[in-house]
Amino acid sequence: MAELSAAMGLNPPSIYAAFGNKQALFERCAGHYAQSVAAYAPRAIDEEATAAKALHRYLSEAVEAFSAEERPKGCLLVSAATNCGKGGRGAQDLLAGYRQASEAMIAGRIRRGIEDGDMPSATDPDLLAKYVSVLIQGLAAQARDGATADDLHGVVELALGCVDVSL
Known part of the structure; x- marks a missing residue:
């Protein structure tokens, strides 16, 4: 809050008043984060030709976002x-x-991917999505705790190698 106050030239009560309350301010921050830092996610999912490539890109770009120096x-x-x-x-x-x-x-x-024939028909989409979501959350925690991007990319490769998704 101190950094935000300094950057905006406002004291905390004025900042809260500008957004309505703490919750509204947090909602705006989370929305901005989702549309900027985390915008890699829908792009990766939408732009890749196969589901396997989309999952790989999603996880790889997550590692880069979670590990960014700035x-x-x-x-x-x-x-x-x-x-x-x-x-x-x-x-x-x-x-x-x-x-x-x-996750949805x-x-x-x-x-x-299953409908297009680029994922095995026996794949459980909800279970695999849960697996990827758990992996994402673990990658975020590991990055927060100091794991390097190289280490986390290694985890992505290992994790995708453990499921039937061929690139």
């Missing part, structure tokens, strides 16, 4: 509001919604 390590949508009390329920619910939407987007791409 901002805090990890992912706001994964790590923020994890240990809040009752007053943080709105923030927790908001972020859970972003994570659930991401992944499952949809896997379903499309």
Whole structure:
């Protein structure tokens, strides 16, 4: 908040007043993050020719976003509001919604891959999407805790090698 106050030239009560309240400010921040830092996710899912390539790109670009030098390590949508009390329920619910939407987007791409014949027909789209989501959340935590991008890319390769997704 101190950095935000200094950058905007406003004191915290003025910042909250400009956005309505803390929750509204947090919602704007999370939305901005989703549309900027995390915008790699829908692009990776939508732009690749196969589901396997989309998953690989999604995970690889997540590693790069989580490890970028110019901002805090990890992912706001994964790590923020994890240990809040009752007053943080709105923030927790908001972020859970972003994570659930991401998982649904992944499952949809896997379903499309099955329909297009580039994913095995026996693939469980919801389970594989859950696996990728768990991996994303773990990558974010590892990046936050200091893991290097090279280490995390190695984890991505290992994880994708453990499931039946051929590039």
